[in-house]
Amino acid sequence: MSLRGDVAFNVDWARTLTDPQAFAHEQRCLGYAWTFLGFTGxxxxxxxxxxxxxxxxxxxxxxxxxxxxxxxxxxxxxxxxxxxxxxxxxxxxxxxxxxxxxxxxxxxxxxxxxxxxxxxxxxxxxxxxxxxxATCGTLVFGRFTAPGRREPLEDFLGPGFPILEFLSRPDRKPLALSHALEANWKLGLQISFDDYHTVAVHPTTFGKSGYLDREKLTYARFGAHSALINSNRPQVFEEMSVACADGSFRPTCYCILQILPHFVLALFRTDGDNFSCCIQQFAPVAPDRTLFRAWLYPAPVPAEGPWSARLWRRLSDPVRGRFVLHYSRRVMREDNRICEGVQTVAHQIERPPYLAVLEERIGWFEQSYRQLVAEGEVFLRDKRQNASS
Ligand code: FES
Ligand SMILES: [Fe+2]
Structure with missing residues (x-):
């Protein structure tokens, strides 16, 4: 049985989606967690x-x-x-x-x-x-300072660290896009964890072949974070982490990692054996506004096969990039429409959601989010006590 919505969510979980004070408090607390800021480049x-x-x-x-x-x-x-x-x-x-x-x-x-x-x-x-x-590969993370010993970035990311380190080194300049999402950042994150909406929302792309079969997927939870891998091979996530650490990783299937609070890395097949990466960030701006940013680039793995295949990949990468950008924009538009729709009725949400088996990771996210906010509250309280003593 997967995680139930009423176990993972508080009754008033949606308050931060509409209440500026609750949102400000949440953000003040989450600033103590490692947060993606930009690129070393x-x-x-x-x-x-x-x-x-x-x-x-x-x-x-x-x-x-x-x-x-x-x-x-x-x-x-x-x-x-x-x-x-x-x-x-x-x-x-x-x-x-x-x-x-x-x-x-x-x-x-x-x-x-x-x-x-x-x-x-x-x-x-x-x-x-x-x-x-602190950095991981080309990714720069930051957090507010707090007294005492705290978790280094490597520990915070756990087995995700080598994966991010390996996959965040693009061979060519990523194609970047950004737009304002008129919805709370958590709604953007939630839909990225949702493997149940594809048929209804992305009928011409992800949902074209019908619903995903949970039995054929791996959901991995590591620390505050989680991943979906489109394979049910035992230990597939752990193996991926080890292979990224020793540089031998070669992608064979779709996977997506969500790093709290709001960083996403997806790895997906474009054509043949070619894979692309998409880094996404849902930067909170206001209870009902988020700056969405994304960067697309060919997966940084060596091209294999005969020289002609390697040459073909090199020559076709720019065209592939444009193609990926076009489809990514479409998928993002479709997701945004849903998030912005939920935002219009967010003030009416007064209970936890029902969570499908294919939405289990939304529950994991909510649990980890609450944990990070609680940890931030301790740092905030200590800081206020230090300031007043
Ligand atoms: S020098 Fe910065 S505000 Fe005056
Ligand atoms: Fe989607």
């Missing part, structure tokens, strides 16, 4: 930076030599955002009054500091709010 050179959103708060990540540092994107002086573009290169200098910061976020160059503040820049002790940064 955007901070390849010394001084490169990119702006991102961590649990709705504007942050930026910057390279200083071999180190990646992250800060909330708010000047310590009078709160102007330090980074007003999506990416760039250069020192941290605020455009409001030209305060300058070093790699630790300390204000080290304050114009006319002695005259205006009665001391020298360093003595004022003003600094940016740092965030913790």
């Amino acid at each position: 955007d901070v390849a050179k010394d001084g490169d930076w990119f702006r991102a959103s961590l649990a709705t708060r504007s942050v930026f990540v910057q390279r200083f030599g071999s180190e990646l540092k992250g800060f909330e994107n708010v000047c310590a002086h009078r709160f102007y955002p330090l980074r007003t573009g999506d990416r760039g290169n250069g020192p941290i200098v605020c455009n409001f009054h030209h305060w300058r910061y070093d790699k630790d976020g300390s204000a080290i160059g304050i114009p006319k500091c002695q005259e205006n503040f009665g001391t020298v820049s360093r003595a004022l002790g003003a600094h940016l709010t740092p965030i913790e940064i």
Whole structure:
């Protein structure tokens, strides 16, 4: 028997979909969990930076030599955002009054500091709010700082770490797309876990051949996260993780990994033995608004077979990419329509859902989500206690 909706969900689970206060609290708590922010390729050179959103708060990540540092994107002086573009290169200098910061976020160059503040820049002790940064392959993750020993990214991702590390190294620049989803981020995530809607919502693509057979699928749960693999071979997920770690992994079937809070990596066959990857992110903006971003690229595995097949794959990759983009857009549009439909009645949801066997991972997601929020509440409480003592 799979997980029941009324076991996984609280009665008031949908409050954060409509209530700004509940949403803000949820986001404040989830910011303590490792969250995907962007790609190392955007901070390849010394001084490169990119702006991102961590649990709705504007942050930026910057390279200083071999180190990646992250800060909330708010000047310590009078709160102007330090980074007003999506990416760039250069020192941290605020455009409001030209305060300058070093790699630790300390204000080290304050114009006319002695005259205006009665001391020298360093003595004022003003600094940016740092965030913790870690990487997995080309993926950059961040989280709010908290006292005490905390789970490193590798432990948080568990057996998913080698898979993400292996599959997140595209051979060519990914095709990127983004759009505003007029629905809560959790609705976007839920539909990505839902293997029951394909016939009704994607009749010309995923649902064309009818309903999936749960007996032929593997659902793997690892830490807060989960995966679907379109194979029922025992240990298929564990084997995939080991093969990715030693570099021998070669895809043979569809799989999708959902990493909490809102990162998704799908691996799917396009034609013949060719597979593509799709990274997706559902970045929360407001209770009823989400920034959806996706990146598509050929699966980073060596082409096998005779030289002619390898050459053909190389030549056809750009065309394949356009084709994949076209179909991905269609599938995403179909999913968005459903999410936005549910959002219009979210204020009327006052009980848990019924969960089909093919929706079991939605229940897992809700359980892990509640756990992450509860952990965040502890960090938040400790932080408030430290601040008041
Ligand atoms: S607000 Fe940044 S220098 Fe004044
Ligand atoms: Fe879908």
